[in-house]
Amino acid sequence: AQSVTQLGSHVSVSEGALVLLRCNYSSSVPPYLFWYVQYPNQGLQLLLKYTTGATLVKGINGFEAEFKKSETSFHLTKPSAHMSDAAEYFCAVSEYSGTYKYIFGTGTRLKVLA
Amino acid sequence: DTGVSQNPRHKITKRGQNVTFRCDPISEHNRLYWYRQTLGQGPEFLTYFQNEAQLEKSRLLSDRFSAERPKGSFSTLEIQRTEQGDSAMYLCASSLDGTSADIQYFGAGTRLSVL
Numbered sequence: 484a485q486s487v488t489q490l491g492s493h494v495s496v497s498e499g500a501l502v503l504l505r506c507n508y509s510s511s512v513p514p515y516l517f518w519y520v521q522y523p524n525q526g527l528q529l530l531l532k533y534t535t536g537a538t539l540v541k542g543i544n545g546f547e548a549e550f551k552k553s554e555t556s557f558h559l560t561k562p563s564a565h566m567s568d569a570a571e572y573f574c575a576v577s578e579y580s581g582t583y584k585y586i587f588g589t590g591t592r593l594k595v596l597a
Numbered sequence: 598d599t600g601v602s603q604n605p606r607h608k609i610t611k612r613g614q615n616v617t618f619r620c621d622p623i624s625e626h627n628r629l630y631w632y633r634q635t636l637g638q639g640p641e642f643l644t645y646f647q648n649e650a651q652l653e654k655s656r657l658l659s660d661r662f663s664a665e666r667p668k669g670s671f672s673t674l675e676i677q678r679t680e681q682g683d684s685a686m687y688l689c690a691s692s693l694d695g696t697s698a699d700i701q702y703f704g705a706g707t708r709l710s711v712l
Contacts, residue, residue: 492637519703526601526688526703527640573639582653583692584630585701587639 485510485576489588497596502561504591506548506574509555515577516557517585518548522570530572533557544568569595599623601704603689609710610679617675618707622691629672630701631664633657634686643687646672679711 490505508514515534519527531542538550548559557574571592575585602621610616622629627648632640643662645653648669658664661679666672676683686708690701 487639489639517700524705526705527690528703529700532700575639578642582630582642582645583628583699584642584645584653585632585640587632587641589637589639 485514485578485586487574487576487586487588489574489591491591492589493592493594495594495596496564498566499563502546502559502564502568502593504559504572504574504593506557506559506588507555508557508574508576510576513552516548516550517575517577518542518546518557518559519573519575520570521573521590527573530559564593564595566595566597569593601689601691601702603687603704603707605707606705607708607710609712611712612681613678615675615677616679616709617673618687618689618709620672620674620689620691620704622671622689623693623702626691626693626702627669628692628699628701629666630690630692631672631674632688632690634688634706635684640688643674676709679709681711684709684711 486509488507517532518530531540533550541547546561573590574588578584604619629646631643634640646666661677664674686706688706690703692699692701
């Protein structure tokens with residue numbers, strides 16, 4: 484079965500600093516991977532996705548992620564944090580069971596310090 | 598494209614009562630998912646519809662839970678004889694392509710509090 488591990492339930496960075504949110508996955512087949520962001524009292528919004536092809540994926544709001552098969556990782560980065568980036572971030576893998584349901588990690592809450 | 602709509606946004610109920618939530622997916626999306634999110638956890642899959650057919654149910658979905666999607670449009674999730682452990686955010690998502698690479702669009706969720 485596929486699974487996702489997000490290291491660090493809480494991450495704090497200073498405004499303007501690098502953001503790095505970690506995601507490792509487990510899958511016996513090439514995975515499809517996603518990062519979603521959730522702001523308070525809102526639904527999940529897609530930041531970016533990896534399917535096939537280029538391993539460096541660019542998303543919205545300046546975020547990007549790199550798929551590293553050898554490390555089974557899909558870490559999310561942003562060069563310079565902004566106050567508006569404070570939110571909860573979820574990594575997910577698409578399950579190959581016919582339903583294509585998502586398996587989510589437990590999430591990382593990002594705090595941006597002024 | 599008005600997005601995925603969920604109603605109500607919040608529901609407070611007493612233990613033992615029945616509750617029903619509604620999800621209106623993005624029009625023309627044939628796939629619809631329900632997830633449950635508890636505090637400090639990521640969303641967990643509950644059930645999936647392709648058009649009007651319910652094709653998979655998670656073991657998390659006890660006999661007290663039932664979901665429908667009549668005519669392949671909106672969906673309802675009913676919880677009978679609610680328990681305090683049912684308190685959670687219930688999220689609905691829809692998608693179009695039906696491939697592993699398709700994107701699920703999420704509603705804002707219904708937050709259930711069982712007293």
